[in-house]
Amino acid sequence: MVGSVKVLSFDLEGTLVNHVFSDLVWNEGIPKLYAEKMGISFEEAKNFVLTEYAKVGDGKIEWYDIKYWFNRFGLKNYKKLFENYSDKVFYYPEVEEVLDSLKKDYMLVLATNSGREFLEFLTEKVRKYFDKTFSATSDFKCLKKDSFFYQKICDILNVKPELMAHVGDRLEDDVISPRRIGVKAFYLDRSGKTSNSFTVKNLKEFEFKIKSLD
Ligand SMILES: [Mg+2]
Incomplete structure (x- = not known):
């Protein structure tokens, strides 16, 4: 040394x-999954999801925790979502x-x-x-x-x-x-x-x- x-x-x-990968996961991937699950439009889902993020805010540990959000929105398999965007790293x-x-x-x-x-x-x-x-x-x-x-x-x-x-x-x-x-x-x-x-x-x-x- x-x-x-x-x-x-x-x-x-x-x-x-x-930030491309992260932005896609948070602002596109999760809203898409939520839209599918709830049978609502992507725009509606994105609006809801982003509002929920903001309620928690980046001063809290949970904000960074993908498992917390998958759980909160009733979604499954964040690993698959990551894989979908693997060419965006x-x-x-x-x-x-x-x-x-x-x-x-x-x-x-x-x-x-x-x-x-x-x-x-x-x-x-x-x-x-x-x-x-x-x-x-x-x-x-x-x-x-x-x-x-x-x-x-x-x-x-x-x-x-x-x-x-x-x-x-x-x-x-x-x-x-x-x-x-x-x-x-x-x-x-x-x-x-x-x-x-x-x-x-x-x-x-x-x-x-x-x-x-x-
Ligand atoms: Mg940094």
Whole structure:
């Protein structure tokens, strides 16, 4: 291992994969199944389902839990739904190359709010690069905006927060929360609009910043 940082942590959606798969599952697949089950139109079903999501809200653990929603709507077999959209999992272009390169010098982990079912499905092709994966909502019943999540990861890995770096596309979840306990966190803004010392526009740039910490 080289340098001052030993563990690199990556967010999942918006960082390794785009949101296409998730958006289709939540906003098309589930409403379609619900429409079929209830014998109502897709539009009606979508309206209902989205209203139900909003009632719970993304501040609650259940919001991220596909099993909870299948149960609540009386649906069956989320795995089949995932399979229907399996050609809609899109990694950002630099992902494999960067992970492959960083893997040689660092321990790589994945840290997401997504439920474990999404985590497993979305990481199939890059799973080999990661020593460990963590779902805040499934594994610890918390959210990333709570620094407890990052503390828990450091405890499990037995690494000081200062020796870990994290990258992700949400300021509160991926930058403010980990920085609160001393993790070297970087903000991924793929639009390239933000410019400061802790912002990167892709993972190539993250790799460069990490290597320049040494
Ligand atoms: Mg994200």
